[in-house]
């Protein structure tokens with residue numbers, strides 16, 4: 001008689017520890033990787049705050065410039081990050097993010113080293129370029145299309161999500177780059193979870209007027225007029241609406257506020273940190289020839 005073997009699903013996200021050499025000795029970095037996206041040919045990583053040189057409060061891996069940190073620290077942190085994820089020499093492209101729903105396409109190597117574009121989602125098909133979203137609580141969404149090799153990195157906070165930034169980015173991928181969502185993978189990274197993400201009346205009103213499914217993304221209404229926003233569910237809805245295969249949407253179960261020892265959190269640290277809050281990077285790219 002044949003025995004039934006229970007299948008255990010592999011976790012889609014893995015925390016990877018890497019020890020790397022630096023000018024000041026060894027450093028240990030931890031990054032979160034979506035393996036199915038990686039197996040589909042896309043280098044991807046969601047940074048943690050471990051293993052850097054920024055005093056936020058100490059040894060922090062803050063990967064984006066802001067007034068509370070020195071440029072040299074961010075440069076050293078980025079060097080370490082690239083080494084840890086095995087993409088030394090790749091170009092990190094960040095945008096000037098403004099919580100909008102604007103997208104831009106990085107079309108040429110010249111554009112990749114040019115001035116920062118102002119947008120909240122980037123699309124590219126270029127190899128050896130890592131398009132990177134900066135967050136400290138907002139949701140980073142990475143998308144890779146296996147057919148055309150087109151990639152996207154999206155900054156989805158409450159404003160961008162209300163402006164349907166994920167849907168708009170996918171529409172650009174389809175219209176401008178010939179992408180079919182059936183061939184795509186999506187990875188949703190660490191963010192403030194629904195239990196931590198309290199929102200006020202302005203956000204509630206905006207979501208109620210924008211989304212027929214608002215009851216699935218706004219929960220736990222309180223007498224003081226506040227509620228909780230499930231930013232992951234809201235973006236999963238947008239991916240579904242665009243025809244994403246349910247099996248190819250991966251949602252990381254890490255909360256920037258619950259796991260503040262691993263991730264920067266603006267909501268958690270913003271008030272107590274006079275120098276400001278560090279920034280994580282979520283990156284996607286592909287190597288030349290792949």
Ligand SMILES: [Zn+2]
Pocket residue numbers: 192193194195196255256257258
């Ligand atoms: Zn949480």
